[in-house]
Every structure is written in C-alpha cells, then in structure tokens.
Amino acid sequence: MTGAATVDAGEVAKFDAMAEEWWDPQGKFRPLHEMTPCRLDYITAQIAMEHDRDLCAPSPFAGLRLLDIGCGGGLLSEPMARLGASVVGADAADTALPVARRHAETSALQIDYRHTTAEALAAEGASFDVVLAMEIIEHVAEPQSFVDACAALVAPGGLLIVSTLNKTAKSYALAIVGAERILRWLPPGTHDWRKFQPPESVSDMLRAAGLDPVDRKGMVFDPLKRSWSLSPRDLSVNYAITASRPSAAR
C-alpha cells in the first residue's frame, strides 16, 4: 500500500469494510472497545492531573500536543482530539491509517495520522506534551530502545503513559489461554507471553530513559458485567504506568 493521493474505488470499499471492523463494537476489535472506557478514564485523569486541566470544562485538552503511538484505527486518537488536544496518530503498520483517516473525517475531527515509528519521530526531533503507548510495548522487539524513543518525544513537564500486560501466571491464563484459545476474543498469536513485562521492569526502563514514574494502576476485567475498572492494587494482568519528564524549572 502506498501513500498515493489518487483514490482507487476498490481500495476505498476495502477501507470502508475495515473501518467498520475497527469501529464495530460487535466485531473482532470488541475486546478493545470494551476496554477503551477504562483506558480513557486512566489517560484523561492522568493528563488532567499533571497538566492541571478540568475535565468538566469544554475542550479540556486544548493546546496540548498529543502523540498516540500504535494508533491503529484511532480508538484513542479520536477521544483525545474530541477533548481538544492536537493529535498525531502514528502507526508502523500502514493498513489501519486510511481507516483511521476516513473515520476521523466522519467524526468531524482533525487528526494527523502518520505512517511512522516512535524512533523515526524522535530522530526528527518531534516533541509532545503527552505521549501514549498503549498496549504496544509487548509487541516490540527491543523494549528499552522503544521506551527511550518514546521518552525522547516527551517535552519537559510532559507525560508518557504506557499500558501493557504483566508477566504473571494469571496473565498467561487470561490473556493467552482464555482470550486467545478458549474465548477467541483475540486471534491466536496476538500476544507472546514471554514479551510481557512486570510493572517494576517497565518503571526501571522509564527511569533509565530519564522519566519519573508518577502513577500506576491495574485495569481489571469483570467477566459478569463484561466491563473494566481501574484498580490501585490489582496489576496482575493489565496495567498502565504514567511517567513525567521533569520540567526545566525543576
């Protein structure tokens, strides 16, 4: 797939079908849709706290530059743009980007979707007030160099929010055996348990990259209600960590 400006009708139809899949709550991305309110609750609360924003105000994130790494169809980029942030959505795979662009247009949102990587953006010298790397670190080959690149993109006083899966017996049972093999929520092979990271090692990587971890919370699934909630204690399967770059004044 190329970045050609001319639009092929067959390609558009394919993107439409894919867009429906990415954004169809009953489709194959359903687990991600179910998790998204919880992820957004975490992200919005952390940004509001660190950047002193009032979530009850209109456009609370106006003026914030935000990068969504591994943006996929834009499930997080769109809410951030809706809250007023200037959003760059980056994905190393370019298949989802046309889908994300078309959906943003339907949602009447301005989002700069780019086929690029954290490393490439860091090399360009780009800088953001908020960098999101949600459910991505477990898919990269070199976690520390990925975290270094993400950290380099964080402006002084800015935040990096990382979410991933813990390396526990429970995460193996739920994310690999349960979600992939039994319930088939995710295609088999989506996750490699050996790449999962305990919170302590993610915190260490963040510190090594020059950031201060400031918060961590678990995201816990209730199978009866089919809903996710944040937990200050239970980080045994899914969790998120926020780290800040000290502002120049400090």
Added chain:
Amino acid sequence: MDNGARAVIFRPMEQTSAPNSVLIVGGGLNGAALALGLAQAGQAVTLIDALPRETRDTPDFDGRSYAMSLASVRMLEALGLWEALDGDAQPILGVKVCDGRVGEGPGPFVMEFDHAELEEGPLGHMVEDRHLRHVLLAATAEHPGIAELSGVTVTDQNVSDRAVAVTLSDGTTCDGILLIGADGRGGAVATRAGIARDVTDYRQSALVCAVAHELPHHGIAHQFFLPPGPLAILPLTGNRSSIVWSEDTAQAAAIHALDDAQFLQVLRPRFGDFLGGIHLAGKRYSYPLNRTLARRFIAPRVALVGDAVRGVHPIAGQGLNAGLRDCAALAEVVTDAKRRGENIASPLVLERYEAWRRADSSALAMATDGFNRLFSNDNPLLRLGRGLGLAAVNASPMLRRKFMREAAGLSGDLPRLMTGVAL
C-alpha cells in the same frame, strides 16, 4: 404571487439548533429534568414540546400529585431545584398497608412502616404536579445551555452517520447529535426509530383526585387493597390528601360520570372515617390502566426515557420515579462518555444506558403488575395468603428494611444524581 408566499418559497431551510445539541422531544417532567441534568454538566440541549409554555405552566391546583421517592428528591436536590419545592412538599413519614373489603374497614393484617426505621429520613415526599412542573419549567427557561422550541411538533426524524435531524411542524429542521424520546407512552420518536411497544391492558381505570379532610394525616400514606382494586390515600400539605383509586373500567367510568356529591358518597365508605369529613379539593381524573414496555431503550442515535420506554401501573407511584431514574442514568452515561472524549451517540455508549436500565424496568413493571393482581382478587385463599405475607414482612426487621429501601428508591445501582451529587 404575494410577498408572503414568495418569502416562504425562497426562505432557506432554517437551522434552529447547534449541531452538537442533544435534542429532547417532550418538555414534560422527565424531558425537563434530563435537559437540566445534561445542561448543568455542560451539554448543549434543545428541548422541543408540542404545547406552548403558558399552557404547561398553570398555577391552579388540578388535583395531580406525585409520591416522589427519597432518591427522586435527592436528584432534585442535585439539580438545585429542591429548595424551591421543599415548602410545598409533604414528607411521607409512614406507610400503612392493609387488606380490606368495602364497608368493613381495614383487614386484620396490617403492614406499617415508619421513617424513623430508615436512617436516611422520610421515604419520600408528596409533590403537586403544578409545583414540580413550574420549578422545572422555570429552571429550563433560565439555563443558557437549553434552547426551547415550544408549540411545535416533530413530524420526521432522520439519522445519519454524523448527526440526527428532525423536521418540525413549522417547516424548520433541527440538527443534533442525539435524539431523546421523552414523549410519553405513545411517543412517536420510538415509533419512527422502529422500536415496538408491548401493551398490557389491566381492564381497570384509576380515579384520581385530591380531598380536604377535617383531621390531620400526620404524614402517613395509606394503601387499602380492596377487591375491585387498590385505594391509596397519600398526604399533601395541610389537611389534604391525594386519592388514587382503581376500579374495573366500566365501574370506574360510571363513578367518574357521577357529580361531585354522588362521587363523594361512593368514596366515603372505601375511605373510612379516620380523617373525619372529606370534600373534594381539586379536579377529578380518570386514567385507563395499562402497561406499555418498549422492546428497546435505544436505536441508532436515539434513546428513550420515562413513559416513552415504560408506562407502569400507577399503584405504587413509581412511574415518575422510574422515569427520573432513566434521566439520571442517561445523563450520567452521556456526561461520563463526553468527559472521556467518547462519541456520546455511539452504540457503545447508548448500550451502557440500556443495560443499566433494562433489568430494573422490567422488574418494576412485573412487580407492580403482580402486586396489583394479587391484591385485586376476592379469593379467600389468596386473601389469607397475602395477609400472612404482609404479616410476615411486618414481623421481619430485615424484610421491612428491604421493603422500605425499595419504596424509597434506594435499592440497586443508583445513578450519582440520585445520591444527591451533581454530575
């Protein structure tokens, strides 16, 4: 061709609301409460009602009143409305329930509740329709985030990927992101959205009126279960009470057709003499009793609240309370979604509202239905059984407390507004 006609022909389609507005069809109690809940949380709202404001906001007492549960009262507190209503509201300090037969007075088994058993305070308040309506209408008129279109009806609605548009009876159109049907039992928002309703006819009618009486009621609500149907005597301010009295349809029509003096002659033996002499203190109403239940709460870009989704038997006074709970839940789901940046009209968001309210509502409709059938029967075995049931509940502190919390609207997963907290 005169100038007026030309003006009509060449006038561009007028847009009467901001495209990010939530459109609420029906400016009654539920529609107005939802509009306030959303607007106070920063959401632009357009409130559309078929009747002009002057027609809806009349100062005369017309005999209609509501038994508002403690949870509903807390919602009005959270919306900043209760202070204006408190002085005209009668706290319900106790409830007496008994099984009876016309002319025989109360039956042998009596269930009694006292508000002192519930740490939260009175079980609820009796509020007259005119006061509640006035306070709600004044608040929606004052709020800068609410645009009101009165005296127009919606003739069509169109949902697209990006918006919902309604066509109004004056020829204008109105765009929004979400369309709310707060338009009552037969409301057309649901019909146009393809949502069907199931209707159960109870073959009964409720006779509703207010009476003034010689002796004080001490804030006690009475419920007599009489064979033709239940009679509720609910305390209003002063020496006045609201009567809700159910009879078979034909009997109710005959009683309703009587003049006031004859009507009181029929009422007195059912009422008993514990409040002294009675006379009418407002208009009399007759409502056919039926239950309507919409099969869905939502459709693409559409949500239903209040009687538009569920019209219940008014025996327990739960219709308005359930409607307000819809409004509190929907306002919370939409506000939370908006604050985390979600598209508030997405099916994912609307499904949260439906999941929250669905179980609650069908349970309520079934419960009031079963309650009424159980008590509208002269079968001696059923009479004994229900008498023993009331006695058992009355004797068990745990069951009593459960009953009272249910009556006060405190059971289940309460929306934040119903805990008295603003969104």
